[in-house]
Structures are given as C-alpha cells and as structure tokens.
Amino acid sequence: MSDFTSGFWPWYVAGISIVSILACAWLLWVAGKAVVKTVPGAVSDNTTGHVWDEDLRELNNPLPRWWMWLFIITVVVSLAYLVVYPGLGSFKGLMNWSTEGEHRGDVAQLSADVAPLYAAFSKLPVDVLAKDARAVSVGERVFMNNCAQCHGSDARGSKSYPNLTGPNVAWLGHRNAEHIVDTVTNGRTGVMPAMAVAVGGEAELSELANYVLSLSGSPHNQIKAFTGKSRFAACAACHGVDGKGNKALGAPNLTDDYWLHGWGEAAVISIIKSGKINVMPAQSAILTPDQIRVVSAYVYSLSGSNAVAPVAAAANVAPAGALTVSASSADTSQPAAPAAAARRAVVTPAAAPKTR
Numbered sequence: 001m002s003d004f005t006s007g008f009w010p011w012y013v014a015g016i017s018i019v020s021i022l023a024c025a026w027l028l029w030v031a032g033k034a035v036v037k038t039v040p041g042a043v044s045d046n047t048t049g050h051v052w053d054e055d056l057r058e059l060n061n062p063l064p065r066w067w068m069w070l071f072i073i074t075v076v077v078s079l080a081y082l083v084v085y086p087g088l089g090s091f092k093g094l095m096n097w098s099t100e101g102e103h104r105g106d107v108a109q110l111s112a113d114v115a116p117l118y119a120a121f122s123k124l125p126v127d128v129l130a131k132d133a134r135a136v137s138v139g140e141r142v143f144m145n146n147c148a149q150c151h152g153s154d155a156r157g158s159k160s161y162p163n164l165t166g167p168n169v170a171w172l173g174h175r176n177a178e179h180i181v182d183t184v185t186n187g188r189t190g191v192m193p194a195m196a197v198a199v200g201g202e203a204e205l206s207e208l209a210n211y212v213l214s215l216s217g218s219p220h221n222q223i224k225a226f227t228g229k230s231r232f233a234a235c236a237a238c239h240g241v242d243g244k245g246n247k248a249l250g251a252p253n254l255t256d257d258y259w260l261h262g263w264g265e266a267a268v269i270s271i272i273k274s275g276k277i278n279v280m281p282a283q284s285a286i287l288t289p290d291q292i293r294v295v296s297a298y299v300y301s302l303s304g305s306n307a308v309a310p311v312a313a314a315a316n317v318a319p320a321g322a323l324t325v326s327a328s329s330a331d332t333s334q335p336a337a338p339a340a341a342a343r344r345a346v347v348t349p350a351a352a353p354k355t356r
C-alpha cells in the first residue's frame with residue numbers, strides 16, 4: 001500500500017475502512033436492542049405478525065446474544081488486523097509484512113532447498129550430466145514447465161517448433177551441449193528472407209519448389225525440378241550449393257527428410273514467398289545457469305544412445321522410397337535416431353506426410 005501517487009488517497013482509503021467498521025459496530029448495537037414494531041391492535045403473542053407458508057410465524061426478539069458477540073469479535077479482529085497488517089492507507093502494519101516480502105522469502109527458501117541438489121550437478125559438463133539419470137529427471141521437470149508449451153511434452157516439436165529428439169542432421173544448429181546451452185540462454189532467431197522476387201512468377205516458384213523436393217527424394221515433378229535447378233542459385237548462399245544447409249546460419253538441410261515448416265510443394269512455395277522469422281526466446285532471465293545446464297542435459301539425452309522409440313503411427317511413416325534420411329551427413333559422434341522415429345510431429349494433408 002505504499003504506491004499511492006498522492007498524499008490524499010492513503011487517508012481516503014484509511015477513512016473509508018475505519019468508518020465502515022464503526023458503522024458495522026453501530027448497526028450491531030442498534031440491531032441488538034431493536035424489536036420489530038408490530039401493527040397496532042394485533043394480538044400480542046410476541047410474534048412480528050408476519051406469516052409465511054400459511055402458518056410460519058416469527059418471534060419478535062432482538063438478535064441472540066451469542067450471535068451478536070460473533071459479530072463484535074469480527075469487528076475487533078478486523079481492527080486488530082489493520083494494526084498488524086498493511087491495510088490502512090499507506091500504514092505498513094506493525095509486522096511490516098508484505099506479499100512481495102513473503103514471495104521473496106519463499107523463493108529464497110526454495111533456492112536454498114534445491115541448492116545441494118544442483119551443487120552436485122554444477123561441477124559436471126552437460127554431456128556427462130546427460131548420462132546421469134537424476135540430472136535428466138530434474139531437467140525433464142524444468143523442460144515440462146518451461147519448454148513443453150512450444151516444443152511439446154515429448155520434445156518432438158510441431159510445425160515451426162523444432163523437434164529436439166532428432167539426430168544432428170535434423171537440427172538447425174549442431175546437436176551438441178554448447179549449442180543447446182547457448183540457445184536456451186540467449187534464444188535464437190532463424191531468418192529466411194522472402195525470396196520470390198529473386199525467383200520469378202508462379203511457374204518459376206513451382207519449378208524451384210519441385211527441385212527442392214527432389215533434393216530429399218520426396219515425390220516431385222521431374223521436368224519441373226530439372227528446369228528449377230538453375231533457380232536454386234539464389235538459395236545456395238545459405239542452404240549451400242548442394243542444399244545441405246549451413247548450421248552456422250541456421251539454414252536447414254533441404255536434402256534430408258525433415259521439414260520444420262511443413263512438407264510439400266505448397267509449403268516450400270509459401271516459405272519462398274513469405275520468408276520466415278522464427279524466434280526462440282532467451283531463457284536466461286527465467287532460469288538459473290544451473291537449471292539451464294540441467295534442462296540442456298535432458299534435451300541432449302533425448303537423441304543419444306537412449307534415442308526415442310520408433311513411432312509406429314502410420315501417419316508418421318513415409319512411403320518406401322521417399323525415406324531418404326541421409327545418415328551419411330549426420331553427426332557420427334551421436335548415433336542417429338531411427339529415421340521413422342525422428343520424423344517431425346506435424347502431419348501434412350498430403351498422401352505422404354513427411355514432417356520435421
């Protein structure tokens with residue numbers, strides 16, 4: 001109650017509080033004595049003369065004493081409360097209590113409680129923590145509270161939100177502890193500029209999109225892909241001449257079978273036309289460095305040796321022949337997750353749903 005901007009309001013609020021309590025006390029005093037005035041000439045049987053439901057009558061007595069005392073106690077307690085706790089304008093109360101102070105105390109207590117737990121983790125590198133079952137389970141809880149709303153509770157992401165369980169080839173950056181910690185601490189912004197002007201009209205866009213699809217062996221129109229190839233020069237600066245991407249720029253590999261922003265000709269044309277600015281917010285203001293290391297260890301553990309179980313759902317399995325995850329270009333330091341398992345969770349309406 002110390003944030004009033006003018007000296008008038010604290011007194012105004014305090015005045016209303018005191019006057020209301022005194023008015024309640026006065027009302028009690030009056031009501032404790034008063035009886036209802038009966039109609040002159042009515043039978044004097046000590047009832048109010050009101051009749052409900054044919055024969056229900058009301059005795060004409062003042063409020064019962066015990067009941068009145070309860071109210072008097074309430075009035076006394078509320079006055080005592082205003083002396084002890086903040087409530088009277090800007091008066092802080094004798095105990096100097098505040099919600100903010102209580103919250104700060106709770107946070108300090110909680111931090112002190114978990115400090116020994118994190119202390120055991122703070123000396124170990126993130127990739128070692130990723131093999132520590134306890135660190136991983138603490139990290140999983142941090143993930144559920146802070147990351148699952150975007151990356152999904154299974155960390156498999158959805159359209160435009162990266163799947164964090166895939167092998168290195170499916171990642172925008174290098175799937176290593178450093179990249180994960182850096183992304184969580186500082187966030188990241190993926191920028192794919194709108195490129196339609198550099199490409200041409202609808203026909204040219206369709207040809208280029210078919211060429212892009214051909215890179216991953218996805219179903220495509222071969223003639224269009226052939227004519228579209230030369231237009232890929234505009235994309236090579238970021239995605240590489242061979243379309244294998246550039247992790248330093250965050251430009252995805254277009255030759256694999258992972259699609260962050262949707263699969264198919266329409267999705268590719270759409271991103272060429274509109275571009276994409278994809279933001280992962282920095283978490284450094286929300287999480288402590290120890291929490292960041294532990295959640296990073298959890299993420300890192302997801303596609304390590306204990307990789308995600310293969311997903312049997314038919315919607316996640318691409319047709320034979322179109323399954324061309326390039327294990328060769330994957331980071332061999334980590335075993336690649338089974339191709340079908342690492343497929344993105346988004347299901348495109350096309351007959352062959354292939355998603356990141």
Ligand code: HEC
Nearest residue numbers: 146147150162171172173180183188189190278279280283
């Ligand atoms: C508001 C949504 C949001 C939240 C919350 C969020 N992320 Fe992200 N995250 C994203 C987006 C979007 C990207 C992709 C950014 C890009 O395109 O460059 C991303 C990228 C990443 C990457 C890099 C993936 C790659 O392929 O290189 C990692 C790792 C990551 N997030 C981990 C986390 C963790 C751990 C948390 C929780 C502490 C978290 N994220 C919370 C939206 C979010």
Ligand code: HEC
Nearest residue numbers: 190191192195234235238250251252258259260261262278
């Ligand atoms: C300035 C660098 C840059 C250029 C030039 C560029 N891209 Fe991209 N592109 C990116 C980045 C970065 C992303 C990832 C955006 C994100 O983080 O979500 C991306 C994403 C994509 C995707 C989505 C991939 C997926 O997994 O869903 C496609 C398709 C794509 N680009 C095609 C193209 C084509 C075709 C061209 C040429 C017309 C092109 N890009 C030119 C940087 C670039």
